[in-house]
Structure formats: C-alpha cells, structure tokens
Amino acid sequence: MLLSSIIENALLNLYVNVSAAKGFTPxxxxxxxxxxxxxxxxxxxxxxxxxxxxxxxLYISRTKRANLEKKLWELNAVSVGHRQKINDAAKLxxxxxxxxxxxxxxxxxxxxxxxxxxxDNTIYVSPEHIEHCFNQSGKxxxxxxxxxxGDKASGFAELINIRGLFRAERKEWNEKACQAHILLHPLTxx
Numbered sequence: 001m002l003l004s005s006i007i008e009n010a011l012l013n014l015y016v017n018v019s020a021a022k023g024f025t026p027x028x029x030x031x032x033x034x035x036x037x038x039x040x041x042x043x044x045x046x047x048x049x050x051x052x053x054x055x056x057x058l059y060i061s062r063t064k065r066a067n068l069e070k071k072l073w074e075l076n077a078v079s080v081g082h083r084q085k086i087n088d089a090a091k092l093x094x095x096x097x098x099x100x101x102x103x104x105x106x107x108x109x110x111x112x113x114x115x116x117x118x119x120d121n122t123i124y125v126s127p128e129h130i131e132h133c134f135n136q137s138g139k140x141x142x143x144x145x146x147x148x149x150g151d152k153a154s155g156f157a158e159l160i161n162i163r164g165l166f167r168a169e170r171k172e173w174n175e176k177a178c179q180a181h182i183l184l185h186p187l188t189x190x
Contacts, residue, residue: 001094001097001098002046002047002049002050002097002098002101003050003053003075003079004076004079004080006038006041006047006050006054007072007075007076007079008076009037010034010037010038010057010072011069011072011073011076013033013034013037014030014033014034014037014069017033018030018033027065027067030068030069031060031061031062031066031067031068031069032061034057034061034068034069034072035057035058035061035062035068038054038057038058038061039058041054042054042055042058046101046102048101049097049101057071057072087137087138087139088134088138088139088140088186089134089138089139089140090138091165091166092134092140092144092165092166092184094165095160095163095165095166096123098163099123099159099160103152103159104121104152105121105122105123105148105152105156105159106119106121106122106123107122107123107124107125108122108123108124108125109125109126109127109130110124110125110126118147118148118149118179119149119150120149120150120151121148121149121150121151121152121153122148122149122150123146123147123148124146124147124148125144125145125146125147126145129144129145130144139186140184140185140186143169143183143184143185144183144184145171145181145182145183145184146181146182146183146184147179147180147181147182148179148180148182149177149178149179149180150178151178153178153179153180154173154178154180156168156170156180156182157169157170157180157182160182160184164187165187166184166185166186166187167184167185167186167187168182168183168184168185169182169183169185170182171183
C-alpha cells in the first residue's frame with residue numbers, strides 16, 4: 001500500500017504542476033517533475049521498505065525517451081488489481097506495516113501473561129485469536145481484539161478508521177494506564 005500511495009501521489013503532483021504550467025509539458029519536463037517529487041523520498045526513513053522501487057523509478061526518469069508517467073500508470077493498474085484481490089488477513093498485515101512505518105507503532109503476537117507489562121505504543125494480539133478470527137481463505141469472520149498502551153493509544157482507533165481497511169471500535173479505555181482495548185471489524189460483512 002505504501003508503494004501505491006507514492007505512485008498515486010506522484011501522479012497527482014505531476015498533474016497539479018502540469019495544470020499550473022502554461023501550454024504543453026514535454027516528456028522530459030514531466031519526468032523531471034516526477035523525479036523531483038520522488039527523490040526526497042529516498043532519504044525519508046518511512047519509505048525504507050520501498051527504497052529499491054524508488055531508485056528504479058528515478059532511473060527511468062533519467063533515461064532518455066523513457067516515460068515514467070506511463071510506467072507509473074501501469075504500476076498503478078497492477079496495484080489496483082492487487083488491492084481488489086487482497087483478503088482480510090493481508091489487509092491486517094498491511095495495516096500493521098502502515099502503523100509501524102507511519103506512526104512508529106509496533107505489533108507483537110502475545111499470550112495473556114505478556115499483557116501484564118506491555119511496552120508503550122505496541123499492539124498486542126493473541127495468535128489464537130488471529131486463528132479464531134480468520135478462516136482458511138484469509139477472510140475475517142469475527143472482530144479481532146487488540147491491546148495498545150502508550151501516548152498513541154487514545155487516538156489509535158481513529159488511525160485505523162482513517163486508513164479505511166478496517167473499522168476499529170474502542171471497547172475499553174483505561175485512562176490511568178493509557179491503555180485501549182480495540183475491536184477490529186471487517187469493513188464488509190458477507
């Protein structure tokens with residue numbers, strides 16, 4: 001999802017710049033606009049997981065007569081097709097990666113006794129609960145229970161809901177311990 005987001009934002013940035021320019025924007029200029037958008041992402045630690053893909057895009061933008069815009073549209077089409085086929089278990093993995101990369105929230109598989117001294121800004125989920133909540137094809141069949149403690153716990157459900165992969169419900173809130181018990185529901189019930 002991170003790569004998809006970069007691709008979509010790069011294309012949006014290109015079209016905003018092209019619409020602001022007067023007249024026709026040649027291929028070389030379009031590649032330059034895209035490379036200016038993508039280049040700073042190489043040094044950003046949030047994009048470490050897609051650094052190789054970013055380098056490949058920048059290489060294409062510097063190649064004579066290469067059309068990075070066309071390549072981004074092709075990648076976007078593949079990404080959209082993949083997103084339509086993705087199951088709930090893969091969405092959970094993607095959601096957890098996003099929370100880690102964008103918000104510094106780790107996730108750990110844990111058993112009940114580990115909940116006694118949880119680390120701050122770490123999501124805890126029981127492996128048995130994951131097995132119970134997802135069927136063999138990866139479809140979520142019941143709400144998944146998550147525990148988080150720390151300064152990001154109070155707004156944790158909103159972070160998930162904004163992303164749009166799941167619907168998060170704050171089941172319990174312990175203000176003194178700054179702990180939240182979250183139920184993660186699938187978006188579609190079928």
